[in-house]
Amino acid sequence: MNTNYHCRFDQQQRKYIFAAVAAVIICAQAQAIQLVQEPTVASTAAWMNLQASIDRLTDTLITSLTTTDESRTADERARAQQSMEEEEGLSDDEKLTVMHVFMRNQAVCHTYLQVMPELRLAFLKSTVKQVSNMPEMAL
DSSP states (O other), rough: OOOOOOOOOHHHHHHHHHHHHHHHHHHHHHHHHHHHHOOOOOHHHHHHHHHHHHHHHHHHHHHHHHHHHHHHHHHHHHHHHHHHHHHHSOOHHHHHHHHHHHHHOOHHHHHHHHSSSSHHHHHHHHHHHHTTOGGGGGG
């Protein structure tokens, strides 16, 4: 079963998911107590099946929630790069410099995408100028 989902959950959705998981775990604990009180071969099999289900649920949630920020960052970086490549007022060298800045600093990507479209070129030009004045950022 492939559990490598690239889901995007905002903070409110994560709270609901964790509440649902907590409810499932509470139900599972109640069933486990009942199974322990009435030990049989069937209850042992049910116990193992229940534990496997909880493990799968946990793995799925961990995988989907941990990749959320990474996939969001990658998507945002790709959108910023595509938008930047379409800018008419940048030379190829300036575009390369901006690509390197986008690779190193997610905040620049995010800010670029949030800036009004008419200010984006000025923002990129000022970013290139700042990078050219910083020796540690030289390519």
